Amino acid sequence: MKNEMFQAMEIVAPRILEEAAFLFSEPLDESAIPSEAWHPVGVELRWNGPSTGVMRLWADPALLAVIAANMLGIDEDDPVSQAKGADALKESLNMIVGNCLTEAWGPGPVFLLDVPRRIEESFASADHDEGLWLSTEGKSVFLWCGA
Numbered sequence: 001m002k003n004e005m006f007q008a009m010e011i012v013a014p015r016i017l018e019e020a021a022f023l024f025s026e027p028l029d030e031s032a033i034p035s036e037a038w039h040p041v042g043v044e045l046r047w048n049g050p051s052t053g054v055m056r057l058w059a060d061p062a063l064l065a066v067i068a069a070n071m072l073g074i075d076e077d078d079p080v081s082q083a084k085g086a087d088a089l090k091e092s093l094n095m096i097v098g099n100c101l102t103e104a105w106g107p108g109p110v111f112l113l114d115v116p117r118r119i120e121e122s123f124a125s126a127d128h129d130e131g132l133w134l135s136t137e138g139k140s141v142f143l144w145c146g147a
Contacts, residue, residue: 005053005145008103009096009132013143016096017136021088022070023063025141028133034140042119043090045097049111053147055100057093058123060139064089090116096143 017023034040040058047053059067064085069076071088093116101111123142131144 003145004104005051005055005100006130006132008100009055009143009145012099012103013096013132014134016092016099017134017141020071020095021067021092023067023136025134025136028135028140030133032135032140033133038123038140040123040140040142041086041089042121042123043086043093043116044119045090045093045116046114047097047101047111049101050105050109051101051111053145055093055097055143055145056119057089057096058119058142058144059089059136060141061085063137063139063141066137067092086118090118100145 014025017025039061041061041064042056042058044054044056065076065081068074068084068088069078069081071091072081072084074081094113097113101109105111131142134141134143
C-alpha cells in the first residue's frame with residue numbers, strides 16, 4: 001500500500017515539473033525503465049515534523065541544463081544553465097517536497113526541511129523498486145520517498 005507521501009508525490013511531482021521548469025511528464029512505461037547502466041544525477045531532501053522522511057530525485061544528466069534554462073529563462077546553451085543544472089534539480093526537489101507535505105498532511109503542520117543535497121552514491125545501490133518513474137522530454141526521472 002502506498003503511503004500518504006508517495007500518493008502526494010504522484011500528484012505533485014508532474015505538476016511542479018510543469019509549473020516551475022515548464023517540463024511535461026508522464027508515467028514511464030515499465031518497458032522503458034533504464035537499465036542498471038543508467039547514470040543519473042541524484043539529489044535528496046530530508047524533513048522532520050509530524051512525519052519524518054527523505055525524498056530522492058534522480059534525473060538523466062541531459063535534463064539538468066534544460067531544467068536550469070527553463071527555470072532561469074535562459075537558453076540551454078548558456079554556460080549558466082550548464083553550471084546551474086544540479087542546483088535547479090535541488091530546487092525542483094525542494095518545491096516537490098514542500099508541496100507533497102502540504103498535499104499529504106494539510107496546511108496546518110509545521111515541518112523542518114533540510115537543505116537539498118546531491119547524492120553521492122550510485123543509482124544502482126538505491127532501492128528503486130518502489131518509486132515513481134516519469135518520462136520528461138524523452139528522458140527518465142525517478143522519485144523515491146522513504147522514512
